[in-house]
Amino acid sequence: MKPAICIEMLYPGLSAPEKIQKIAARGFKYVEFWGHGDKDIEALRSVCAQIGSEIINFSANRKGSLVDSTTHLGIVEEIRASLDVAKKLGTKTLMVLSNELGEGGRVMDDFARIPDLVKRANVVEGLKKIAAILPRDFSIVLEPLNTVLDHVGNFLSGTAQGADILAEVEDPRFGLLCDFYHMALMGEDPVTTAKTWAPVIRHVHIADYPGRHEPGTGGGRWLETLRALRDNGFNGYVGFEFSPAGDSDLALEAVGKLWSEALGTGFMA
Numbered sequence: 720m721k722p723a724i725c726i727e728m729l730y731p732g733l734s735a736p737e738k739i740q741k742i743a744a745r746g747f748k749y750v751e752f753w754g755h756g757d758k759d760i761e762a763l764r765s766v767c768a769q770i771g772s773e774i775i776n777f778s779a780n781r782k783g784s785l786v787d788s789t790t791h792l793g794i795v796e797e798i799r800a801s802l803d804v805a806k807k808l809g810t811k812t813l814m815v816l817s818n819e820l821g822e823g824g825r826v827m828d829d830f831a832r833i834p835d836l837v838k839r840a841n842v843v844e845g846l847k848k849i850a851a852i853l854p855r856d857f858s859i860v861l862e863p864l865n866t867v868l869d870h871v872g873n874f875l876s877g878t879a880q881g882a883d884i885l886a887e888v889e890d891p892r893f894g895l896l897c898d899f900y901h902m903a904l905m906g907e908d909p910v911t912t913a914k915t916w917a918p919v920i921r922h923v924h925i926a927d928y929p930g931r932h933e934p935g936t937g938g939g940r941w942l943e944t945l946r947a948l949r950d951n952g953f954n955g956y957v958g959f960e961f962s963p964a965g966d967s968d969l970a971l972e973a974v975g976k977l978w979s980e981a982l983g984t985g986f987m988a
Contacts, residue, residue, distance in 0.1 A: 776812045816864065830874070862896035897920045942980060
């Protein structure tokens with residue numbers, strides 16, 4: 720297991736390369752972000768080469784919804800473009816969602832007119848279309864989101880639901896992105912989820928709840944959750960994707976302390 724930091728909500732006002740430099744100065748080598756469309760890719764590549772940081776994950780598509788098969792062609796084309804960017808950055812994992820999100824994470828369309836069984840079938844079909852263009856050494860992670868606060872109307876909203884879809888896709892390059900903040904808001908206990916689904920989980924996101932701030936600001940049992948992931952075979956990246964409650968440096972310090980206490984290793988291990 721290795722810790723990664725999502726740059727998006729940290730150090731407001733700084734550019735993406737500046738954020739990566741700040742994060743590296745706090746001892747974190749691995750970073751991730753949301754969409755690449757608003758990023759200077761050459762600047763990202765350059766700063767990572769200079770300071771030894773690695774971009775390990777970003778969103779594969781920001782338009783279209785897997786639940787709606789009429790958008791699949793556009794999704795596949797956007798993912799082709801994202802793969803080109805990923806190759807430039809040395810990134811091997813890309814995120815996908817069931818529904819398109821708009822400003823502030825709002826679900827653009829809940830597709831209430833489409834029955835849930837058809838939505839599920841469309842997600843499976845869409846992932847298989849992505850599989851057809853996905854290089855052998857890349858991974859796709861499918862992320863469920865909470866529908867009670869941040870993403871009302873999103874189709875994919877549970878760990879078991881996501882695992883069931885991936886079982887039908889049946890491709891080792893595909894896995895689950897388990898965001899414990901989202902799943903906790905959906906009523907899942909993070910420790911139980913880690914113990915149960917670690918073999919299916921390919922990538923992790925952590926933010927405390929409520930509030931979506933750094934660990935230690937809410938009710939999450941993060942020591943036990945990290946240890947449960949490790950003890951049940953998860954060996955991927957744990958992405959800390961949160962909005963700092965105050966100072967970004969202090970928030971990253973809290974992440975480092977948690978990681979060391981939970982696993983007995985330094986940030987870079």
